[in-house]
Amino acid sequence: MLKIKRVPTVVSNYQKDEAADESVGCGRNCLGACCINGARLPLYACKNLEKSREKIVVSHEAEEPPVAFLESLVLGEWEDRFQRGLFRYDVTACETKVIPGKYGFVAQLNEGRHLKKRPTEFRVDKVLQSFDGSKFNFTKVGQEELLFQFEAGEDGQVQFFPCMPLDPENSFSVVAINVSPIEYGHVLLIPRVLDCLPQRIDHKSLLLAVHMAAEAANPYFRLGYNSLGAFATINHLHFQAYYLAMPFPLERAPTKKMVTTVSGVKISELLNYPVRSLLFEGGSSMQDLSDTVSDACVCLQNDNIPFNILIADCGRQIFVMPQCYAEKQALGEVSPEVLETQVNPAVWEISGHMVLKRKEDYEGASEENAWRLLAEASLSEERFKEVNTLIFEAIGCSDQEEDLEGTIVHLQIPNGGVVNQKSNRIHGGPITNGTTSECIVLQ
Amino acid sequence: MSLAEESSDSVFTEKEEEEESFNRRYTLWIKEALDELPHNFTITDPFLSGHPIVFASLGFLKMTGYSRAEVIGRNGKFFQGPKTNRRSIMEIREAIREERSVQVSLLNYRKSGSPFWMLFHMIPVFGRDDGKVINFVAVQVPISGRDHHHRKLTSVGDDVSSLDHSELVFGSCRREVCFGNFVQHQDHRALPVECDDDEQGLEDWEYCEASESEKLRAAEAINNVLSVLTRYSELSGRLVCGKRCCLRGVDCLSSSLVISLGRIKQSFVLTNPCIPDMPIIYASDAFLTLTGYKRHEVLGQNCRFLSGVDTDSSVLYEMKECILKGQSCTVQILNYSNRKDKSTFWNLLHISPVRNASGKTAYFVGVQVEASCRNTESKELRPETKQLSVVGAVRVAVRSSFMVTC
Numbered sequence: 078m079l080k081i082k083r084v085p086t087v088v089s090n091y092q093k094d095e096a097a098d099e100s101v102g103c104g105r106n107c108l109g110a111c112c113i114n115g116a117r118l119p120l121y122a123c124k125n126l127e128k129s130r131e132k133i134v135v136s137h138e139a140e141e142p143p144v145a146f147l148e149s150l151v152l153g154e155w156e157d158r159f160q161r162g163l164f165r166y167d168v169t170a171c172e173t174k175v176i177p178g179k180y181g182f183v184a185q186l187n188e189g190r191h192l193k194k195r196p197t198e199f200r201v202d203k204v205l206q207s208f209d210g211s212k213f214n215f216t217k218v219g220q221e222e223l224l225f226q227f228e229a230g231e232d233g234q235v236q237f238f239p240c241m242p243l244d245p246e247n248s249f250s251v252v253a254i255n256v257s258p259i260e261y262g263h264v265l266l267i268p269r270v271l272d273c274l275p276q277r278i279d280h281k282s283l284l285l286a287v288h289m290a291a292e293a294a295n296p297y298f299r300l301g302y303n304s305l306g307a308f309a310t311i312n313h314l315h316f317q318a319y320y321l322a323m324p325f326p327l328e329r330a331p332t333k334k335m336v337t338t339v340s341g342v343k344i345s346e347l348l349n350y351p352v353r354s355l356l357f358e359g360g361s362s363m364q365d366l367s368d369t370v371s372d373a374c375v376c377l378q379n380d381n382i383p384f385n386i387l388i389a390d391c392g393r394q395i396f397v398m399p400q401c402y403a404e405k406q407a408l409g410e411v412s413p414e415v416l417e418t419q420v421n422p423a424v425w426e427i428s429g430h431m432v433l434k435r436k437e438d439y440e441g442a443s444e445e446n447a448w449r450l451l452a453e454a455s456l457s458e459e460r461f462k463e464v465n466t467l468i469f470e471a472i473g474c475s476d477q478e479e480d481l482e483g484t485i486v487h488l489q490i491p492n493g494g495v496v497n498q499k500s501n502r503i504h505g506g507p508i509t510n511g512t513t514s515e516c517i518v519l520q
Numbered sequence: 521m522s523l524a525e526e527s528s529d530s531v532f533t534e535k536e537e538e539e540e541s542f543n544r545r546y547t548l549w550i551k552e553a554l555d556e557l558p559h560n561f562t563i564t565d566p567f568l569s570g571h572p573i574v575f576a577s578l579g580f581l582k583m584t585g586y587s588r589a590e591v592i593g594r595n596g597k598f599f600q601g602p603k604t605n606r607r608s609i610m611e612i613r614e615a616i617r618e619e620r621s622v623q624v625s626l627l628n629y630r631k632s633g634s635p636f637w638m639l640f641h642m643i644p645v646f647g648r649d650d651g652k653v654i655n656f657v658a659v660q661v662p663i664s665g666r667d668h669h670h671r672k673l674t675s676v677g678d679d680v681s682s683l684d685h686s687e688l689v690f691g692s693c694r695r696e697v698c699f700g701n702f703v704q705h706q707d708h709r710a711l712p713v714e715c716d717d718d719e720q721g722l723e724d725w726e727y728c729e730a731s732e733s734e735k736l737r738a739a740e741a742i743n744n745v746l747s748v749l750t751r752y753s754e755l756s757g758r759l760v761c762g763k764r765c766c767l768r769g770v771d772c773l774s775s776s777l778v779i780s781l782g783r784i785k786q787s788f789v790l791t792n793p794c795i796p797d798m799p800i801i802y803a804s805d806a807f808l809t810l811t812g813y814k815r816h817e818v819l820g821q822n823c824r825f826l827s828g829v830d831t832d833s834s835v836l837y838e839m840k841e842c843i844l845k846g847q848s849c850t851v852q853i854l855n856y857s858n859r860k861d862k863s864t865f866w867n868l869l870h871i872s873p874v875r876n877a878s879g880k881t882a883y884f885v886g887v888q889v890e891a892s893c894r895n896t897e898s899k900e901l902r903p904e905t906k907q908l909s910v911v912g913a914v915r916v917a918v919r920s921s922f923m924v925t926c
Binding site: 328 | 613878902908917
């Protein structure tokens with residue numbers, strides 16, 4: 078069993094030390110059966126992506142679109158909590174800068190984000206772990222930390238209900254504040270909160286997250302996900318999101334196409350970026366794109382490979398970043414200087430937004446340092462190739478031939494025979510790994 | 521329901537405001553001079569809401585098939601379409617945000633709907649006296665793609681020295697073909713197996729490299745346009761130049777901040793507490809509509825011009841106290857408009873300090889809601905939420921715009 082010690086980020090005012098956590102009784106206005114009666118929150122039911130496809134296709138813009146409804150709701154509610162003092166610190170008072178360099182990594186000096194407490198142990202060798210109700214989870218947050226309910230609507234129009242009761246019978250998803258924000262507007266999307274799903278990707282939940290990105294209609298509003306072992310703090314399914322009005326270095330990296338799936342999803346690898354990553358885009362529908370990414374993530378989860386996800390460009394680009402930093406840390410393989418910064422390379426760090434807790438790290442922040450830190454999280458070239466093979470097998474890839482500087486490479490799959498694309502969803506069971514990159518061409 | 525759909529009848533029609541700002545800077549005669557240039561180009565104004573085109577050359581109109589009236593007031597995105605490369609769009613957006621030049625191949629669509637590739641070369645034009653971006657000039661050189669060269673896919677890491685911000689090298693021209701394939705060799709021409717360069721296939725090209733001569737033509741066109749702009753700005757006394765000659769003034773907002781603020785469709789102002797008498801440095805279109813003033817009448821003024829005889833001075837005092845303490849507050853205050861009927865209105869005003877990326881308070885934002893207009897329609901956000909959302913959007917815009925390295 079591999080473990081590391083780190084100080085968990087506090088995302089809710091009701092989150093206590095794991096060790097000291099007790100099942101607290103009522104009076105805290107939580108989401109438990111004790112308090113949920115009569116609770117109400119605004120409900121935002123977004124446009125069904127399929128039914129409003131034309132809208133998404135048309136809104137290609139070099140300029141930011143006008144502030145959309147969802148954005149107003151998020152920002153308005155967030156500002157309300159901000160002025161009510163629900164956050165542990167004023168994130169806008171934290172100095173932040175763009176590090177000079179090719180990529181424009183963003184560094185922030187945030188001494189208040191990290192608790193000055195003793196680090197707790199985290200098991201890092203299991204990406205799939207069962208939900209543990211005795212630990213902190215999002216049913217224990219105070220209702221004041223919830224901003225609104227969010228669901229994928231049925232028709233092509235947005236529906237908004239300013240005061241909808243929370244119905245425990247009807248599994249609802251919520252958007253909550255992150256009381257230790259990285260940036261202004263930092264929220265958590267918690268799909269089907271009362272279902273107490275553990276931190277793992279499933280098709281429905283990822284699709285909900287993609288809906289939110291599309292609905293926000295702002296390329297600077299991204300959603301992120303950390304698997305267990307890739308610095309998720311809480312084992313209760315959640316995504317994070319915030320606004321940063323500039324491109325992330327990850328989004329700037331050049332890409333090279335690898336394959337296109339039968340449903341038209343294009344998968345590329347990032348070139349010249351410290352963390353080897355995949356970019357998924359296209360597809361004949363957003364659901365196709367989302368489902369393909371889910372297939373890939375389920376494969377990673379089943380193979381116990383920690384990873385992060387960044388949903389960018391209004392849900393049109395989804396990055397998947399497998400990583401191994403925690404494993405390296407547990408094995409004592411991370412360089413001491415990098416460890417000293419106490420920066421955990423989670424989704425935002427890998428995307429290029431580095432939150433630094435020590436002034437000297439902030440003053441001395443350079444593209445080189447950022448690169449060196451992130452590179453520790455990356456899989457090696459070989460391991461990345463292996464993982465890609467697993468992923469392509471899991472999602473089924475087309476027999477499109479790829480040009481790579483004069484050579485033609487056929488991508489093949491080892492199990493011979495025909496695989497029906499539609500039913501090719503691998504949810505469980507081991508996948509043989511250790512294969513080479515030889516696969517058989519799909520007919 | 522998008523808040524952008526709220527009605528906001530501008531004091532000017534869009535066309536008037538575009539023409540007026542352009543003429544004031546360059547005089548009326550510039551249009552003739554620009555029309556004499558053979559190039560395809562557009563000029564945009566980042567200080568107008570939506571960053572619209574304020575001038576389009578005859579060549580541009582011919583290339584795209586639109587009339588002048590159909591183009592003036594449009595944003596550049598109007599010519600993009602579903603197959604326009606999203607990375608290129610991002611690069612252009614970033615160049616605008618960072619107020620620098622960019623050269624990138626771009627797929628655009630004509631009025632007929634047919635796509636074409638062109639080399640898009642854009643530069644900022646600065647005011648000589650205040651260092652502010654006055655316009656962006658974009659030149660469009662159509663590239664045929666017939667004589668494209670195939671090159672080794674260049675990644676950003678290779679040959680860093682030859683890359684600068686204004687040049688993007690994505691690599692060779694690639695086709696995503698449905699059937700058949702390319703056999704690519706370094707420095708050879710492509711040998712398409714099936715479909716030839718008809719316009720159907722064009723859309724699926726990932727990228728289309730412009731030739732050296734096409735790039736030179738773009739640079740030449742940019743210089744010519746810039747010369748004309750410089751010359752005519754001398755006539756009006758409000759000079760422009762191609763490089764920022766002085767540091768941007770303290771009360772000078774970056775064009776990217778202005779563009780971001782332009783997305784917010786409610787009434788609000790930004791004031792600068794660091795300058796004596798805390799002048800207004802930004803006013804939204806909706807503010808101008810609400811108060812009946814023109815933009816040049818309010819910029820540089822303290823907000824007190826909205827107060828009058830019957831405005832409660834204790835409320836004004838309360839506001840002043842909050843500002844001194846750096847706190848937010850909401851007050852109900854009687855304001856005097858400059859609308860035709862010179863009516864007064866009750867303004868539910870919320871003010872809040874706004875920090876920039878350094879963490880220090882850079883501005884105060886004031887968000888006005890006309891009290892009689894409180895909409896209690898159930899399908900909309902509560903008025904309080906709407907008002908606070910303006911504050912939030914301003915915070916995001918201010919914080920991000922100050923992070924740009926120059």
